[in-house]
Amino acid sequence: METLSYRHKAQERAAGSKSLAIIGVVASGNLEVLVERSLPDTECQVDINTAAEGFGAVWEAVIADFVERRSPGGLRLSVNDGGARPDTVALRLAQAVRLIEEEDR
Amino acid sequence: MTLDDMLASLFPEGHDVRNDNGVLLGSGPLRGGGRAVVIGIADRIAVGVDEAIRLSRHVLNAMERGGTGPILVLVDSDSQRMSKRDELLGLNEFLAHLAKCLIYADMQGCQTVGLLYGHSAAGAFLATALATRVLVALPGAEPEVMDLPSMSKVTKLSIDVLKEKAKSTPVFAPGLDNLAQTGAVLSTWDEKTSLAEQLQTLLGSDQDGGDRRDRLGKTRRGRPKAADIAERVHDLALQSK
Amino acid sequence: MKSWNAQKTTLAERLADGRRYASGKTIEVVDLPNFLEAVIRPADRVCLEGDNQKQADVLAAALADVDPAKIHDLHMVQSGVVLPEHLDVFEKGIARRLDYSYSGPQAARVARLLFGGKIELGAVHTYLELFARYFVDLTPNVALIAAVCADRDGNLYTGPNTEDTPTVVEATTFKSGIVVAQVAEIVDRLPRVDIPGDQVHFVVEAKKPFYVEPLFTRDPAAITEAQVLTAMLAIKGLYAPYGIRRLNHGIGFSTAAIELLLPTYGEKLGLKGSVCTHWALNPHPALIPAIESGWVEQIHSFGSEVGMDDYIRARSDIYFTGPDGSLRSNRAFCQVAGLYACDMFIGSTLQIDLLGNSSTVTTSRIAGFGGAPNMGSDARGRRHPSAPWLQAGKEADPDGPPPLRRGRKLVVQIGETFGDKNVPLFVEKLDALTLAEKLNLELAPLMIYADDVTHIVTEEGIANLLLCRDKDEREQAIRGVAGYTDVGRGRDGKMVRRLRERGVIRRPEDLGIDPLDADRSLLAARSIKDLVRWSGGLYAPPSKFRNW
């Protein structure tokens, strides 16, 4: 297992008021993302626990793009990864942000 | 210890326990008075629908007669019978039914005691020995939830690696000590002294019907989290509206 | 004096030798090895029929059972190296030389036997090439073929999986070769005659149907969100703007996703009737919802597909069927249709390099080509115009004079940037090249050549290679859709942005697609059972695809 952590400045605070959301499942080629609104509005942190070791550079690129595209200010994202492909990771991160931005029904 | 020796030591005054192709049914007089109902599996046979239904019938018959004496469950079994026929006929229901009968009997005051004197595994273990209020073992008992070769196949780790890992945790490897640490087995009896006496002591000491196996597992450091998690969920659930 | 009919003389001798084991034209299965030893001569060219679908499995087992002391040094000329027996004949020394087209499950063993010198390789062909060479310089002396049933005269019903049989028989029998057919049973009256009896010399009653692999069945349950996204990109970014009506699909999950999105996403885009109406395609179960929703006018097929027979029979307006009602497939004709009469081929691959060459071989597996390169190549002999063909030609050569400008077939590679086990789709150097070096091959086994590929679609976007004006642009266009692979991360950001402004690269957002909307609920069927329902209960999937 490998643990990675990335902290970025985000341009904007993520929309909505929900404090917590979770998406995905830990399975082969899949991952779960837990997102919590627990940081200052311009901060974003992603903590990763991954089964696939030695892909730090790819994670770094995926997360930099994610922060730039989605501006997840104020969010702490925690990832349990079962060896997902980078595009799946990017998709789940985006889904997690969309989920926490949705209003409660 | 052979089955006959064990029965003789449990019931020095004699008993009517019969071994019919591995299915044990009968009863025996207790040292402190009254009789214990006996069911069990012998000769390391697998427990399928045909075996389970006879064991549950014996328990229910005792209940119907209004019995209040303890029920002794003697176990030296294989796992559940792995066959097309047993699954086709709903083995899960037969095993669950047996467990239900034992748990029900126990809650109605017929203390259930499991005595693991040989092997047991998987579904057979759950439906018999683990469905009792207390489980004790004889030295040399070999409980085995999952055998290492199968585990090696699934985890793709060699048996040696698994054995090495087993040194640091009792949580997955077979064996009496590991099961005792996780709280499944209350104690191991001394086969050199009278089993009847040890049974009497056990019956006398264990009055509380609550399931304390997770607490035991925590104390013995075999299951660090189970008891606390169960208690937290329990409390949260009762507080919630 | 020179004999001008030596082949006929030899044929007569062989027939006489073979008849010792025959009653009429019929051979018993137990007599097969002796019979084969009687009619086959060392160093014969033998076609053991089999491709990526049907297999003359009983004859294959018998051939692998002959005495290598009597029969050896055979030259196998066949579409598929698929069954273990196909290679056992090499291991035992019964055969020595091989010209073929496709291996699949045996790809790794083919590689081992090649390295070990057990196989002397002629060439790996596409189906059409091999068929062509049957009539020029690889004509079989003996063809061992498979049919559903025969009558006493040797007339054959090859059934829905006719596939290669007419081609193989044509080349063999009319050049004085011997044709032996395995059939499940001998009947008094055939449903229809696919091969006339005077072209068939012997028949073996195998008492069981020949083996057919359900190769074209894709379980919708296994389609991922990323595949749904790439399918949406393809439909909106390629099918719609080019107006693709005549086409072929590969067998991957991405194209299955396209088929399943037509009645939902395609419908919403208003594309029904203007795309995907005419197909050169096997009877893909995944196309059932589109057919039932009225998208499809007609389909010609290379072979059939396990479980589709009743559905096809009930939809004869769509499929080619015989007077008996069952499908008539023909691999050679359908390959020709895919090459010349389709405006688009779209399929998946395992590796794409920076030029756009693609390959499905890895260093330890030689899977062959099958028919993909026939479909996935521009037909330089094509002369008839169509809107997509002309449009693609114009994009490739905007300044050329229209009356002299060739059109282009759209050859599209679709896939996710990372495949199975996170293996990248994009590479600097194809494994096919490494393999060619290792084996001293004159040609690297490329599936699709770079100059035939017009578009690459991944979850990151579409690269239109027709619009690239030089090698650099082409490389950056490919890098620009290569996602987080090493190739993708090695892109020149500025140049990729410029290519995107010019529409060479189109991202989901450029097409008005939000990747978060790519959901499996868009699929018209999400399970095999859904396909059965769409078919009104006519589709009967093989057991391994069921969960009921």
Next chain:
Amino acid sequence: MNARKLEAPDLSRVANSKTVSWYEASARQRVRLMLDAGSFREFIGPEQREQSPHLRVFDLPTQFDDGIVVGRGRIAGTPIFVAAQEGRFMGGAFGEVHGAKLTGLLRAARDTKSVPVLILFDTGGVRLQEANAGELAIAEIMRALIEARMAGVKIVGLIGGRAGCYGGGGLIAGCCSALAVSEQGRIGVSGPEVIETNRGVEEFDSRDRALVWRTMGGKHRRLLGGAEAFVDDTIQSFRNIALSLIGSVPSFGLDVLKAEQARLEERLQRFGTCADAIDIWRAEDIFDAEAVPAISSLDFIDLANRDGEPRYDAR
């Protein structure tokens, strides 16, 4: 059946319980869509990060909720406890934390003496990497479950996920007050691969999926009496049946156990020599037994009910 009636799915991304397949949904989706909107409160949710302490020994990734969601909610206004297994995380298998969450929930239900429990099974049984803890968790769950039933609590199991309900999960299911299963749902002790590995492919070909389903699948379990109800594979159907089963099961006691003993003995007597599910269905006088696997869920529900209303007093 008319294929043209099959509507293209709604393109809106708002999932709803009528169209979402139970089989495809995650544990969380099942819970969210089956309960009254907004009513669910989770106990020890993923943000608490109570993960398995044992998987790291095997260098395996953990999941924040250890593969089970437990909590409280309402269904048509009725308060219930709910536990849902995530079949895609380690096959929904029971580990120490996973199992303890369900144990705690059942003990709480016992103490309320009234609040029904829904168990959304999706499990291959004991989690191999923590086999002893998982096995014991199942034993504790069975004990807590029966204690709750004896206290008057109704416990309904719902089965229709990818992992089915195998191993100890099958035993727990057998302890519930009632079970509902969909066509995709499978219930058993030994899984197909386990039987094949131990007894050979001649005994059971695990890749013959038609065989697997007609031996262990939802339709067979309903016809055999192994499940009280058969439902269509939508979250809405499971919600409806859960509600109805909570209302129809009687209380638990010796009579129920005696009835179950009689029911199982009769089954052995009637079908004990049958070699295949189709023989059993034939022995049950089903007109076209071979056609059972192919018929639609709705037609099957009719057929099963014609064969006799399920009994609720013998489990």
